[in-house]
Amino acid sequence: MVLKQVIEVKEIIDDGRVSGKDIAALFEKFEFVKVKVTEVSGEKGKTDFVKITIPGASGKSSGGNAPTLGIVGRLGGIGARPSRIGLVSDGDGAIAAIAAAYKIALMKTKKDELPGDVIVTTHICPNAPTAPHYPVDFMDSPVTIMEMNKHEVTSEMEAILSIDTTKGNVIINHKGISLSPTVKSGYVLKVNSDLVRLMEMATGQLAHTFPVSTQDITPYGNDVYHINSILQPSVATKAPVVGVAITTISAVPGCGTGASHEVDIADAVRFVIEVAKEFTDGKIEFYDAKEFDHLEELYGSMSRLQTLGNRVG
Template sequence: MSLQPTLTVYEALDSATVNGQSIKEMFAPYAEFGVTVTVTTVNNELPQGSLATTDFVSILIPGSSGKTSGGTTRTLGVVGRNGAIGARPARIGMVSDADGAIGAIAVGLKLAQMKARGDHLPGDVLATTHLSTDAPMSLNDGIPFMGMPVSSATMNTYEVSPEMDAILSLDASKGNSIIKQRGFAISPTAMQGYILRVSPDLVKIMESTTGKPAVTWPISQQDITPYDNGLYHFNSIMQPHVATSAPVVGVALTARSVVGGNDSSANHEIDIAEAVRFCVEVAKRFTVAAPGYSCEFYNTVEWQKIRAVYPDLTVFQGNGVQAS
């Protein structure tokens, strides 16, 4: 069940005073099972020179044969992307943009509960996100979004680890006119500058965990380039791609109407819980890799063919050729 951990995290984050220490306390009962929470506090990079800070949170659920135990089993990364979880004092309470943070922490909590109850995944899972309760607001195509207290590059520094062999990036994606359904949708796989096909394994997992047809959404070449290069971006959901050679899939929390990222009372618990359940199942299958029960983000044979006949596209992970 993913609803209980989702509600637990939801209530914890719906606070003007929540910080990284709050998350450490939430996971304290699981320390005896090897679950660790690391909190890194950085100064905000706001133009008005605010002295506020942002807490980056990294939750490690070690696997029985994962890298942290000296093994070689694959590690799944679950990144909770957001600008901020609050826009105080302009908005009271948690904002829509908090979906990614809620989801990533809830995935960590559910896996920690499973581990405590004897269900150990072979591989490690790293769930990361950041918490900022009083960030400014901005506009994206005229729709109110949450501003970013720190740069996307700073987020990637603390949220993307070289240990991650694949990444699910969760983000509130309700302020658009492209995906019009309640729940979540998955993107094609992005890797090393390429936009690959939607993973058939992820489609199957989405259909089995939701009991509904899979919903996918399109990404553009611009979406997998650095966020501050002046190009259009759907939102920041695909930004982990610029900081890793591993495959990245966006898990977009969506709505039937256009919902601004800084709207309050707009976090739908059931929708987030569905995304959490999906991510947990991906974690099971990606780290187990048993016959008939595996999960791949891309086809390795097809990837080798692509790279044999087409050029290196990692230029799209950087700032490209700058005009003189």
Template sequence: MSLKYVMEVYELLDDLYVTGEDVKSYLEGIDGIGEITVQTVEGKSGSTDFVKVTIPGENGKASGGDAPTLGIIGRLGGIGARPEIKGFVSDGDGALACIAAAAKLLDMTKKGDRLKGDIILTTHVCPTAPTLPHKPVPFMDSPVDISTMNRHEVAEEMEAILSIDTTKGNMIVNHKGFAITPTVKEGYILKVSDDLLHIYMQTTGRLPVTLPITMQDITPYGNGIYHINSILQPAVATKSPVVGVAVTTETAVAGCGTGATHPADIEQIVRFVIEVAKQYGEKKCSFYDQAEFDRLEQLYGKMNHLQTLGNQVRTK
């Protein structure tokens, strides 16, 4: 079961001394088929280890096939805020879900259930990240900026992206579990994917929950505009469709809060992203309607200027 890997990865990450190499060793111990890379990147507030896991599919493009490639990104500031705060923080749930999904996918591959398409999973590991003031509750910051994260986490090969991010520090979604966003592509907020809604219901046994997003949320960090969080920041760095998978709670919980990770909720997310990966690789799951997107651009033009910092005005 996926829950086994959620629990194992939680124990692995809940450690002041954990590194990306520890994650790599853990995953390689499950199955050696995946290509796992670790890169340490220094930032203004410390360093973090970016982890990238590529799991080749039966008919994946890495081996000359035509099955589409899904990207799964575990988005976060850090898994810990030490020494200020001790323990694994709520913000680390994105990395936890992403790495647990990688572990389960590797286990499935070892047991003969190799998916059709390639899967690329990326996240980063930083147990000593700084915090950041934010309303209604504080955010976790990161030792590296968003553009650096996107360079290391958004791969060109990803033809569609699921971005998993803790989204508890708000009063917008009052649901314990997870929610999905509308699809975002090249500056457009598109309708919520029917296929993803069906997979949500299949994996949770409940009616789907969606996260409302605004134009502000799909613009890049650094423009001085309010964002609900960084869940859709991958969308500013790609032409591929991006859907946020938000870890949610009924109450507003700070990203730097400890004791706030709910393994059963993370396990649901792991099952959800794996089911999406199965169906996407088999071309049975669509993130958006290509004809409708083309019609939108024909009628209203391109909106990719929203993927930039816009017309910045310097003040003396």
């Protein structure tokens, strides 16, 4: 059961005074969990980055060799105070990531320890700015995407699930969760069949996927359209990245309140935990390494798409 953890985390986050210290306090009862909180200021305010590390039975943090999974709760902010009252839709990614960390930690105390380490990162900002975007307004962030990636994407992560509210578009018309293709080093690869299998098992429904364009996997700040920031972690790592989108049928603003659906967030949490079980046990990969190497042999590196490119003017 993960709905309980989702609700508990949501209650903590839905507070105009919340900070990273409140998230760290949630994990104090787990002696084995390491939580690091870093306050970072930008031109539009400040936020607290949170890194939660849950060691696995054979994880690299304890000298083992089991793979390490990264889970990123991607968002601009959990609130837009004072212009909006309460938790905004954009906060779903943070809730899902923290609830997943909480559940994995609880599992370890009940003899259900994962083989490898899991590193969960997100940030906590209850008063972030908003930004215009088609077809509905987005949440902005007090710091840049580059700063986010610096704190949320770490070298230990061997594969990354990026959880993000993806409701402010007319492309995805499904309420629940949706899966992106794997993105690695500037290449958009095929949708991973193992992740499809795990999504269908976790949700009890046929898997939903969403299209990814070249624009979406380039860094913010290059003056091209992005569906949102769900795949921005891919510009900061060589590890494969997959987006886990929390979605709706209608277009919902990222800065909209009263729009976080606990059951949908719980679907995302169950899914990423099932992925964590199999990935850290070496049972699945996010991409076909042999096929990826062949692509680079045929067409060369696409890592330039991880940069801002050739700036003109």
